Amino acid sequence: MWPNDGALSRDRGARVVAPLLGGGFSLVLVPAWLDALGHVDAALRGPATVLGVLYTLACVLAVPLSVRMSEVTRGVFCMVLVAAGVAFVGLTGIGNSWVLLCGLGIVAALMPTWVIVVVTSVVAAGLSITAWEAGALADQFANVVVLVSVTATVALLVRLTEANEELQAARDQVAALAVVRERQRVARDLHDILGHSLTTITIKAGLARRALETGAEAQARSEIGDVERLARQALGDVRGTVSEFRETSLAAELAGVRETLRAAGIEDDLPTSVDDVEPHLQRVFAHVLRECVTNAVRHSGAGSVVVRLGRTWVEVEDDGGGVAGAPEGNGLIGLRERLAAVGGTVRVGPGRRGGTRVRAAAGTGRERRTGDDGGTAEQS
Known part of the structure; x- marks a missing residue:
């Protein structure tokens, strides 16, 4: 053979x-x-x-x-x-x-x-x-x-x-595995948060019902009070968990992006710090970073991704297949809405290396703009 x-x-x-x-x-x-x-x-x-x-x-x-x-x-x-x-x-x-x-x-x-x-x-x-x-x-x-x-x-x-x-095929598999891992993490966290509380609430509700059946109203009121307290506590835990998922950290997102690109076999050129970024823009820029890198991994066929950060802007560029004629998806529409909320804009176009460049900038006065030669300039 x-x-x-x-x-x-x-x-x-x-x-x-x-x-x-x-x-x-x-x-x-x-x-x-x-x-x-x-x-x-x-x-x-x-x-x-x-x-x-x-x-x-x-x-x-x-x-x-x-x-x-x-x-x-x-x-x-x-x-x-x-x-x-x-x-x-x-x-x-x-x-x-x-x-x-x-x-x-x-x-x-x-x-x-x-x-x-x-x-x-x-x-x-x-x-x-x-x-x-x-x-x-x-x-x-x-x-x-x-x-x-x-x-x-x-x-x-x-x-x-x-x-x-x-x-x-490997890139598609990496993207699919990332979704599966995230779902598993959410399921695990919700189980850990709600499992004990819901079990206790069930037991307390049963005790309250039996107390009412036997006429022990004082005990029933006590058990119902405990049910209400536990329910409020569980609701607060769920809100805290959801808030943690939505309140994206730019530093944590950079670390996750580095791991994702490495797993997909894509070279990365990422900032080492986010200290120069305005604090109130870090959450928005984290979403920009996540969306752009996800698109680069899943759709662009890129071999490398470069990320640059400024005080009021973020730029993500890959060397993939480009964006000519491609319709905007829900992710990019969502990014435009997020930037509009802070008075900013998102620009998508061809990169210097033939791929796609996405630049998100907040309208907060003067910003540093990356020039085509790799330098920077001040822009009002």
């Missing part, structure tokens, strides 16, 4: 690259095919034509057919495909070694790396030796280089496609 690491992802990448390579290459080089067949001896022209047509069809259909193949069958198919290309070169002459681009491209799209290296090395060595024996090594050297470089390029493109899909 061939190694099966990343087989499913490799299939997805190959279905994108290989059909385009095989079909486009064959169509563009139809004149070259006809010219090659025109130089074949009349006795071999028929077999060479049939072999060329079968080789071309196999290259174009290789990836769709390979989806239902086992790893062993896929490997045998690729080896037969390369052998057919080599046979065609043998019939039409070494000058037509360019036809092996299709076969080697299919190998690069479907096979593990070590198979690609072995097959490409064997084909390149065989062509070089044959050209040397025919005294045409200098003429065929460029063809050999093209074969090796194109095969390596196709293999790299397929692997990059795999890596991108795996990275996107």
Whole structure:
């Protein structure tokens, strides 16, 4: 069996690259095919034509057919495909070694790396030796280089496609796990806060009911008073918990952002302190930071995120896919409402590194503005 690491992802990448390579290459080089067949001896022209047509069809259909193949069958198919290309070169002459681009491209799209290296090395060595024996090594050297470089390029493109899909899946999983962890934390805290109080209230209410049934009104009043006190205490605990969730700390949010970006494999450039930020703006800026970083992790495909803080502004920039034509979601609308409440605005646009830059600034007089060159300037 061939190694099966990343087989499913490799299939997805190959279905994108290989059909385009095989079909486009064959169509563009139809004149070259006809010219090659025109130089074949009349006795071999028929077999060479049939072999060329079968080789071309196999290259174009290789990836769709390979989806239902086992790893062993896929490997045998690729080896037969390369052998057919080599046979065609043998019939039409070494000058037509360019036809092996299709076969080697299919190998690069479907096979593990070590198979690609072995097959490409064997084909390149065989062509070089044959050209040397025919005294045409200098003429065929460029063809050999093209074969090796194109095969390596196709293999790299397929692997990059795999890596991108795996990275996107990992980012989605990180975002989903963060939501699950937050829900678990809320459930745990509410259980710890309310569990004991509600249990005690239930017991006290039962005692009050039984006291009323037996005519012990004084005991019933006492138990009902305890129920009221416990209920008020539980209500205060719930309000305190909810308030803690909503009263976001900018310093704590920075720490959480650093952990989130690190878990998602995104480089971070974050401030080390929030002391320069106006105290009454730290809560609002914490929400801005959370929303922007969440979007960067889930949607932008960014490789790095930069956060800058000023006395009355915060700026978050990533190097992801950008925001051109993207509609505003509920998160950004909510940020605009929060900034409007403190007389500020939110601006979203392309970043200096091609991604997205979100700048939130409160309208409190003069603010420091980050310039395009990375410096700062005072703005009224």
